[in-house]
Amino acid sequence: MATRYEHLFSPTNIGKVQLKNRIVKTAAQTYFFESGENRVGTLAKAFYGAVAKGGAGLVITETPAMEWPLLEEGDRRFRIDDDKYIKNLSELSAEVHKYGVPIFSQLYHRGPWGGIYALIAEPCAASAVTYPSPFDVHDEKPPHVLTVDEIEELVDRFASGTARLQAAGWDGIEINAAADHLFHGFLSRFWNKRDDEYGPQSMENRTRFIVNVIKEIKRRCGQDFPVQILMNAIEVGLPGDEALSIEEAKEIAKIYESIGVDSLHVRSHWAGMHQGSYNQENMFYPEPHIPLSEFPKELDWSHHGALAQVPLAPIIKSVVKIPVMTVGLIDADSGDEIIRTGKADLIGINRRFFADSNWANKVREGREEDIQPCTHCGTCNTNYNEVRYCRINACFGSESYEMEPPAEKKKKVVVVGGGPAGMQTARVAAARGHDVTLYEDGGYLGGAVALAAMVKGFDIEELPKFLKFFRTQVKKNGVNVKMRKRFDDASLAEEKPDVLVVATGGVPTKPDVEGYELRNVTKTADLYKMLKMMIALVGPQMLRKLTKIWMPVGKKVVVIGGEIQGCQLSEYLIKRGRDVTIVTEGDEMGEWLVPERKTRLFYWFDKKNIERLTGVKLVKITKEGLTIKTKEGQTRLLKAKTIIPVLPFSPNTEIADRAKGKVAEIYTIGDCDSPAVMPDATKAGWKLGNSL
Template sequence: MDPRLEPLFTPWRIGNCEIKNRIVLTSMGGTNLLGWMEKNHFDKDGARFIMEVAKNNAGLVLPGCQPVYNPMFGQWLYKNKKMYEDLKAWLPEFHKTGAKLFIQLTAGFGRSFTISGLMETLYTNKFLRVVSKPFMDLDKITATASPSPNRWSDKVPSRELTVEEIHEYVEAFAKCARLLQDAGVDGIEIHAVHEGYLLDQFTLKYVNHRTDEYGGSFENRYRFPVEIVQAIKKECGKDFPVSLRYSVRSMTKGFREGALPGEDFVEAGRDMEESEKAVKYLQDAGYDMLNCDNGTYDAWYWAHPPIYMPENCNLEDVEHIRQFVDIPVVCAGRMEPYTAAESISAGKIDGAGFARQFLADQEWVTKMKEGREEDIRPCILCHNGCFNMCHYKGVANDQELSDSLHLSRCAVNAETMQWDKHYIHKASKPQTVSIIGGGIGGMEAARVLKLRGHDPVIYEKDSVLGGTFIPASAESYKEKLRSLLAWYRRQMEVLGVKVNLNHKVTDTETFKDGPVIIATGSVPRLLKNVPGYERMIEACDFLNGAEAGDTVAVIGGGLTGSEIAYELALMGKNPVIVEMKDDLISQTGVCLANSSYLREWFALHKVPVYLETTLKEVKEGSVICRTKDGKDIEIACDSVISSAGYIPDPLDKKGAYLVGDCKNVGNLRSVIWGAYETAMKI
């Protein structure tokens, strides 16, 4: 292990509970021990994930948050005594790892509850609203401090929670905590004065306009989380550790408006001055630890940083707030281990929180500890598998139900939380398998085939492996994607996969040794019906190094086009985005944390965006476009980049398996999961 990492592996204490090292798995919905968005039960998949993390040298493990009132089916968490017995029976095996387990309890989401189109229908139809209450009472589960707009939908407003309901929640926290204590759990974390969830909504002045004992003054706004910890301490004793998930600053300008890094703005939520007071107040109320980051659902990119956010984006604020308390403080949010170790060594924080990296590779801490960092499969901060709740104009949340019920899967690791259908089993009859195309899909298929005992052989037309993932990872801020590409190339070497570079397979070339997988990807959709289209630079050509002028019209405002425009702006150029739809990044699978960052960044930096606008002609020095009202406009530019999407480009080989974009154009998740599943069939 690199000696610079040693501070991460020193012991520390939360109250009377000693933790063996400073690595903290922070909670993610979908890694739960007691069920997630389903009837409460001891969840074996969640337990398997938590056990894998504990076995691989995490110090403190926090499974996914458990609502004390289940949004699905309206069950109070303390009602099902059987699952606590199952948890108690499982915990001795967990504790053999030396890790400690805190269960995170939440009062819920309030106005941040993710609303889908189906939920809008259930709420707006009076009959359906009544009949759906037994399994989804939207009026209750979206209730908040004061009447407020939902983060996702204008059709499902949030009413004010009654005092009686608040007391009911406080009582539920205490009952659940006692059951968990009796089961052998090492502590509790309260979720959360953090990220704009329900408890946080009570503390935030732009949400809470109450005039009773839970609104108005500072003490009243923080009364709800204070009463919770006091009730738990009364029920479980003062020595039972209670952590608090906490956002130092809200970084929020108002409803559905976040503040970007470095932006000069007026804080609508909790500013640093209030936070300095709040952390001391919460400590004195009984909390034994603060597990910190920044943001709200209105500024979601702070709590769920996409790749555009800087590394360690919350660290400076958390280090500052540490000076105002005597209890330990953990920092989370795109944490980089070496920087975290340095901060811990200097006494500026006490623990480092990591989440999505554990989804990508449950063994990553062990690999880091053993000096095998190049073997760590990296998280690329895409949210495609774990948190793909997407939102754009006119659509609350365009997300598959299977995703909303199973959040914490991983785009780059098909096995995580899907062990029932994605697992390696040895082939009964090993075969030579020819793979045409050495992009991510081809390499993932080869990796799985080799692990199963087959002999995969890759044929790649270029001089290096990677395919279209090379330009896809080219932007300056995509170092994590380049790390994933390096990981795949290393896997081919470590596993001894045969690779034939500079070998372009033709339609007539035959492979008689065994099955054939085609992973030839896609080709750009060229706008040949547009006069002057030949003047455009195709997106991949630009990403591969083609020069662009100072003012660049980007045709297409999906994720690829928006990321290219962002890169152009970072380069000091002047992008202009032209998009046919009525919003940028109107596509399934792109998390609101990712898309809202880009939309808000373009607005802040005054990047011209033409929505509902169609390209008519590309001229020398300008483009002609037609707006939604039928008017033609001319936009001056030095270059034009086409990002109009891609179409499958398979070879015609009868009986071959198709994987990746040559079958259906998707995203990295669909490529990797599809390649894995295809390799399992052979």
């Protein structure tokens, strides 16, 4: 099939393994594996099989557990430390091979990581060096220094594990010697302070560990078994001059090639910025932690993190002849251009496959409007050692990546509410053959998502793409949309639906505090109504610009509500010159915020001296502000010109209750049923649309 992305979809090789195109599904933890002996189950086979079927040229799975000893239960990574796992692992390679796609796995050892990544095996490293950072995963406690015997055991561990993968049908491996993992700690003079044959005194010593691993793998698996190395082309963010430089990285790349490495995957590492080093849009949230002018010049920061790594690939490519891969929020257009201009040979894609496992096929076929877009929300990094999920792809983490077949009986379905849950239900039900009508009493489809986009901004999260996808799919699937039409008893009598789906969103929760009716309180219902009207008139982008000029909000503000809504509104207000205090009656602040974004937002709040109070009791609102009782029992007046309650919504079952006894099937989904966040809404709509 002809495609305008001829370079991206041209075949290539890694060693003797042929790839049908240049698109590589890169490794990233999904935690789709099971505990126990049979770790490859339906979740892992469904996802990696879907990506292979979806058009990837190569699938690289997440790493198995390489830090031993391990518990058999409670670790959702697969294992390669015993022959007993080989038979079960072969089911995964067979699933990927069904679609003519080779499978690799990334192997890495966490090394000095601590925190939520702590295991039975103690954190270890080349040397007992620490560099604490609020954005990192290293403990302040120095790691265990590996002995020579332990290093040699690790060489065997990686080689024997790779041999088991080969026996299970794997076509190659990728070793992660980048980021802040174990191998990089030997390569960088900042982290390596040893005085033995693995020390920093020469490049031969620094590379000895990883070189011995590669040589042993090649010895056991054969020279034709491909080994790709993920490497740092530069390390930044450290004091002094001992961080890994580009010139050192070039020398290391040549060493890799000389010992038989088949390809290189090139990235960078910003010390103390673990997640920001590979999901680099995080470096801009909510604002850069240092002036942008002080960001490393070797990377491209002109796209708010996207394409930042790309300039490093041609630097490494200039000194080797083996294929080089680049990564980092690369889309089809930029990927094709990178291949065409020779900057890299392979394009690494990860989160786009999380959002749509069929991404590559849709790109090749020119079906861009049918791609579920990754909007860089960070949802897929929300949880650790639990099945991960995606904001837009309700299938991610499930046993199937296909819509259910057409319904046996066509039904007349009425969906009330055009938010994400309503649009998802409507488009899926219509695609399966039902006659679907969607009622929306506002001036646009999208519900609170358009409002969230206006608050969040458009440089980091691309929520307009989220909205465009669902609006397009609703239209393409023939949903009859009735805009600015309130669904009432007359509408119910006129439609006579077989199925009524109520997705109207929740109702604002009113705080239980005296003085709520005062004029200095911005009522949640009034605020939402006004903003939705303005968005319908001028759109979220223009409204966001206009609010930088004027807002009906005083200079000193108290926000009641510490969940995601209150925290993000506070960020928005602070950026518009307001002095904000955030209070919550709950014990914690920031519920539903993605952990990395929460860390960075609270760090930013601290720099801005934004007071955040948890566990308070709301006492009284007066024209002077809000009186509270702190969890320590102190009574305080928080002076404010404007008080804005931003609490999670409450269920809204009014329409469903009125329709009882008049419609055979009634469903409430989204915030009107169980107020939560967007991933819950899209998943609820997908599940319901497929069940009708």
